[in-house]
Amino acid sequence: MSANRYEVLDAAIDQGDSEPVSGLPQLDRPPSPWETSMQATCDCLSWRGALDALERRQAEDELGETLYAESPVHARSTLVAAHLLMDRGVITPDELQAKMAEVRARLEKA
Amino acid sequence: MSSDHDHDHDHAPIQEAPEIDEFEVLETAVRELSIEHGLFSAEDHRRFSEWAQSIGPTGGSRLVAKAWVDSEFKQRLLADGTTASEEIGIDWHDPTGTGTPSDYTYFYVLENTPEVHNTIVCTLCSCYPRPVLGMSPEWYRTPHYRRRMVRWPREVLAEFGLHLPPEVEVRVHDSNQKSRFMVMPMRPEGTDGWSEDQLAAIVTRDTMIGVALPQVSWTASAAPSEPTSSA
DSSP: OOOOOOHHHHHHHHHSOOOOOBSBOOTTOOOOHHHHHHHHHHHHHHHTTSSOHHHHHHHHHHHHTTTTTTSOGGGHHHHHHHHHHHHTTSSOHHHHHHHHHHHHHHHHOO | OOOOOOSOOSSOOOOSOOOOOHHHHHHHHHHHHHHHTTSSOHHHHHHHHHHHHHOOTHHHHHHHHHHHHOHHHHHHHHHOHHHHGGGGTOOTTOTTTTOOGGGOSEEEEEEOOSSEEEEEEOSSSOOOOHHHHOSOOGGGGSHHHHHHHTTOHHHHHHHTTOOOOTTSEEEEEEOOSSEEEEEEOOOOTTOTTOOHHHHHHHOOHHHHHTSSOOOTTOOSSOOOSSOSSOO
């Protein structure tokens, strides 16, 4: 696991639906459907051997106190999974950025 | 299937795309790229989503019932819940079994005694022993429960209808990413000679979270035909 900053993830944090960080996550928010979907993504990545769940959790602990300390707790699995997949060269920052643009355009289409 | 939608609603149809959360965009992008790169399939994702929504507390009920009738198993379960779970087919480490890799962690079973009552919570988020209890109930994830249980456990338990005598110590166990807990309630009187299946039926989800006690006449799916106590 690297301590690299990825611009594509920094941009997501800047624009993401963040709450003020005050030690504990915002307690009165129900999980969004995408968070449930991310749980299944993490399950799949580990099940297929692409990214071990315990390894990801340990990275979440470590990066959650450093690089992503200012990001909301509920977004850390997503950020860290993306971070680790880019570290390993499985996906590149450019293709993630392009895919995010594609997804955003799809969601914005009324 | 008809696409007609001509009945009345008291609200207007959604006309505009909702505000987009960039983290949702990131999640979708990571998932779709993972699928495109062959890390897993869309079918895998659907299956794990379905699994997470469909598992229930049956595994936990079986663990407790088995421990109630088999003292040696009980000792193994209390000593190492992760390993003992394998004896009823729940492998926390094997994602192809009933476990899930995101729950790859340490599982502890907490024994209630006449002196100590255990209960579980996750103050940070909603960590929960999914392989043995299924998905957490909605109230478990609410701030009302999470915030207050660690501060005023007796008060919160009373709101669930569980009034413990003052001499019983209440221990609240805060779950986290690495540790998951489950309560082993005390076997109620009046269950002598019961089979494991009969016993498992009264070990409901809430008794293993620690907000209720098993009752001989109540199961998760059936209430007694008439009240057994005053309101």
